[in-house]
Amino acid sequence: AQKITQTQPGMFVQEKEAVTLDCTYDTSDQSYGLFWYKQPSSGEMIFLIYQGSYDEQNATEGRYSLNFQKARKSANLVISASQLGDSAMYFCAMREGLYNQGGKLIFGQGTELSVKP
Amino acid sequence: GAGVSQSPRYKVAKRGQDVALRCDPISGHVSLFWYQQALGQGPEFLTYFQNEAQLDKSGLPSDRFFAERPEGSVSTLKIQRTQQEDSAVYLCASSSPWTDATNEKLFFGSGTQLSVL
Numbered sequence: 001a002q003k004i005t006q007t008q009p010g011m012f013v014q015e016k017e018a019v020t021l022d023c024t025y026d027t028s029d030q031s032y033g034l035f036w037y038k039q040p041s042s043g044e045m046i047f048l049i050y051q052g053s054y055d056e057q058n059a060t061e062g063r064y065s066l067n068f069q070k071a072r073k074s075a076n077l078v079i080s081a082s083q084l085g086d087s088a089m090y091f092c093a094m095r096e097g098l099y100n101q102g103g104k105l106i107f108g109q110g111t112e113l114s115v116k117p
Numbered sequence: 118g119a120g121v122s123q124s125p126r127y128k129v130a131k132r133g134q135d136v137a138l139r140c141d142p143i144s145g146h147v148s149l150f151w152y153q154q155a156l157g158q159g160p161e162f163l164t165y166f167q168n169e170a171q172l173d174k175s176g177l178p179s180d181r182f183f184a185e186r187p188e189g190s191v192s193t194l195k196i197q198r199t200q201q202e203d204s205a206v207y208l209c210a211s212s213s214p215w216t217d218a219t220n221e222k223l224f225f226g227s228g229t230q231l232s233v234l
Binding site: 004037045050093106110 | 150157158159160161162165173176206208210222223224225226227228230
C-alpha cells in the first residue's frame with residue numbers, strides 16, 4: 001500500500017507568489033515524522049522542514065511552512081514568495097520510528113515545481 | 118569533509134559487470150542508509166546500518182546486492198552481475214548519533230548515478 005501520496009506530478013508558480021504542494025500519508029503508528037526534501041538537478045536531497053506527529057503547531061522554516069492536518073493525514077508544503085531557485089523536485093517523506101531504531105524514510109513520488117519569472 | 122560524500126559520481130557498467138559504490142558519512146554518524154532512486158521516482162529504501170551492524174536489508178532487490186560497513190564508518194554497496202534494471206541513482210544518507218527526537222535531519226550525499234548498458 002502506498003504510504004506517501006503526492007498527486008501533483010508537476011506544478012507551475014509565478015515568481016513571488018505562494019504555492020502549495022500536496023502530500024497525504026498512511027500509517028497506523030501514533031509516533032511518526034513527516035518531512036519535505038528538495039532535490040535540484042544536481043541530485044542532492046536538501047532537507048526543508050520537519051513535523052512530528054505530536055507537534056500541535058504547524059512547522060515553519062523561513063519561507064517554508066507545513067500545513068499539518070492530522071485527522072485528514074495530510075502534510076502539505078507551502079512555499080511563500082517563490083523564487084527562481086525554488087525550481088526543483090520536491091519530495092514528501094514519512095519516518096516511522098527513530099533513525100537509530102531503524103526508522104527509515106519512505107518517500108512519495110515527488111512534485112516537480114517550476115517557477116516562472 | 119562536512120557532508121556525506123559518495124563516489125564515484127557517475128558509473129557506467131556493461132551488463133554482467135560487478136560494481137562497488139562508496140559512501141563516506143559525516144564523521145560520528147551512527148546510522149547509515151542506502152536508497153535507490155529510479156528516474157522520475159522517489160528514493161526507495163535499500164538497507165540500514167547502525168555502526169557496523171546491518172540491521173535492515175529488507176529493501177535490497179536481490180541477492181546480487183550486498184552492502185557492508187566493516188568499521189562503522191565508510192560503507193560500500195556492491196552490485197554483482199549488473200542488469201539494465203539496476204540503472205538508477207544510489208543515494209547514501211546518515212544521521213546524528215543523538216537520540217533526541219528534535220534532531221531529525223537525515224543528511225544525504227549527492228548520489229552515484231549508475232548506468233548499465
